[in-house]
Amino acid sequence: MFDTILTGVNLPDGRTGMDVGLQGGRIVAIERSLPAEAGEAIDGTGRLLSPAFCDPHFHMDATLSLGLPRMNLSGTLLEGIALWGELRPTLAREALVERALRYCDLAVSQGVLFIRSHVDTSDPRLVTAEALIEVRDLVRPYLDLQLVAFPQDGYFRAPEGVRSLERALDMGLDVVGGIPHFERTMEDGRASVEALCRLAAERGLPVDIHCDETDDPLSRHVETLAAETVRHGLQGRVAGSHLTSMHSMDNYYVSKLIPLMAEARMNVIANPLINIMLQGRHDTYPKRRGLTRVRELMAAGINVALGQDCCMDPWYSMGSADMLEVAHMAVHVAQMGGIEDKARLFDAITVNSAGAMGLEGYGLAVGCKADLVLLQAADVPEAIRQKPTRLLVLRNGKVISRTAPRLPQLSLPGRPPEIDPGRDFRPVHQG
Numbered sequence: 001m002f003d004t005i006l007t008g009v010n011l012p013d014g015r016t017g018m019d020v021g022l023q024g025g026r027i028v029a030i031e032r033s034l035p036a037e038a039g040e041a042i043d044g045t046g047r048l049l050s051p052a053f054c055d056p057h058f059h060m061d062a063t064l065s066l067g068l069p070r071m072n073l074s075g076t077l078l079e080g081i082a083l084w085g086e087l088r089p090t091l092a093r094e095a096l097v098e099r100a101l102r103y104c105d106l107a108v109s110q111g112v113l114f115i116r117s118h119v120d121t122s123d124p125r126l127v128t129a130e131a132l133i134e135v136r137d138l139v140r141p142y143l144d145l146q147l148v149a150f151p152q153d154g155y156f157r158a159p160e161g162v163r164s165l166e167r168a169l170d171m172g173l174d175v176v177g178g179i180p181h182f183e184r185t186m187e188d189g190r191a192s193v194e195a196l197c198r199l200a201a202e203r204g205l206p207v208d209i210h211c212d213e214t215d216d217p218l219s220r221h222v223e224t225l226a227a228e229t230v231r232h233g234l235q236g237r238v239a240g241s242h243l244t245s246m247h248s249m250d251n252y253y254v255s256k257l258i259p260l261m262a263e264a265r266m267n268v269i270a271n272p273l274i275n276i277m278l279q280g281r282h283d284t285y286p287k288r289r290g291l292t293r294v295r296e297l298m299a300a301g302i303n304v305a306l307g308q309d310c311c312m313d314p315w316y317s318m319g320s321a322d323m324l325e326v327a328h329m330a331v332h333v334a335q336m337g338g339i340e341d342k343a344r345l346f347d348a349i350t351v352n353s354a355g356a357m358g359l360e361g362y363g364l365a366v367g368c369k370a371d372l373v374l375l376q377a378a379d380v381p382e383a384i385r386q387k388p389t390r391l392l393v394l395r396n397g398k399v400i401s402r403t404a405p406r407l408p409q410l411s412l413p414g415r416p417p418e419i420d421p422g423r424d425f426r427p428v429h430q431g
């Protein structure tokens with residue numbers, strides 16, 4: 001007897017026509033044919049069932065603030081930081097909470113139930129940290145929110161950067177952040193990585209650094225991050241976010257760097273929507289893409305995850321809380337269009353992201369938490385290609401969001417009256 005059975009679903013690993021039994025908020029059975037004794041039976045025939053999406057890199061204190069106090073005219077990271085600096089003194093806790101909750105509503109409807117958000121700690125008022133801690137508590141029944149203490153204006157460069165970040169950790173933020181490429185000098189950047197890793201080791205916290213988010217091939221704080229990870233025994237608990245300078249680095253240097261990152265079991269979090277938008281802005285032509293070396297890092301066995309990063313804020317006027325849109329962009333920017341490539345990029349918005357966030361009980365196997373999304377698509381390549389409707393989103397085995405399938409009604413001579421994009425448009429040779 002199950003609380004719920006989803007029948008006939010396809011799974012990301014390629015199995016089709018499976019029944020998935022849920023009980024007590026967990027997956028308790030995955031078989032081809034389960035006895036249909038359940039409180040609720042959901043017909044998922046031919047639809048892809050995935051673990052809920054996991055966004056390991058976001059900025060929830062800035063989201064939905066687009067246009068406040070003005071638009072980013074140059075489109076650069078640096079103007080975005082300056083713009084955010086203008087907005088920040090005016091931020092009020094209530095507005096921050098309201099915007100964040102509204103974003104979480106959208107995220108849940110898109111099947112995203114796990115988010116790691118950086119929280120700017122540069123303003124000593126720490127109203128951002130207060131607001132996001134409140135949001136973390138409010139959304140806990142339906143969404144896991146991890147908060148990174150993030151010194152946007154520089155750990156050393158901001159007047160009270162060091163003290164504010166420590167106070168934010170004292171308030172209960174979960175992860176130590178940093179931004180070495182925005183410190184005054186390369187040497188300050190290196191020192192910030194050293195200090196932040198030491199701080200994380202002392203406090204027993206994970207690390208997630210905005211690292212080398214630049215087109216400068218000599219921005220090499222990732223090397224320091226890998227070395228400090230090993231020095232402090234933080235292997236597997238450190239993430240390098242962005243790492244866009246790796247796009248521009250010398251190939252020989254990278255051939256030494258990637259094994260160091262593997263030794264440190266560093267998690268890499270690339271943000272393809274934002275990287276392709278912000279990087280290469282000082283280039284005329286040719287214009288660099290700026291995405292880190294996703295394929296090569298994956299080939300070295302490094303855990304590579306993909307993040308949303310921004311949604312309608314000073315850095316990015318787009319965004320829709322859709323991790324499939326993130327993977328879709330990665331297919332293009334990383335030039336990973338093969339069937340196997342898409343499987344790896346789907347991992348990057350699910351299991352790899354969960355690994356980078358250190359989530360437990362995540363996945364689509366017996367014993368995992370029943371945090372799931374049912375898609376109007378038959379398989380992983382179609383999910384990434386179509387960014388389909390999230391038919392159902394389940395948290396602890398309960399449906400928390402439901403969207404009707406998109407079924408366009410046609411009036412065309414000699415053609416069918418209705419099409420189902422999730423069933424009718426698969427290529428013939430699908431793996």
Ligand SMILES: [Zn+2]
Nearest residue numbers: 059118210309
């Ligand atoms: Zn970021």
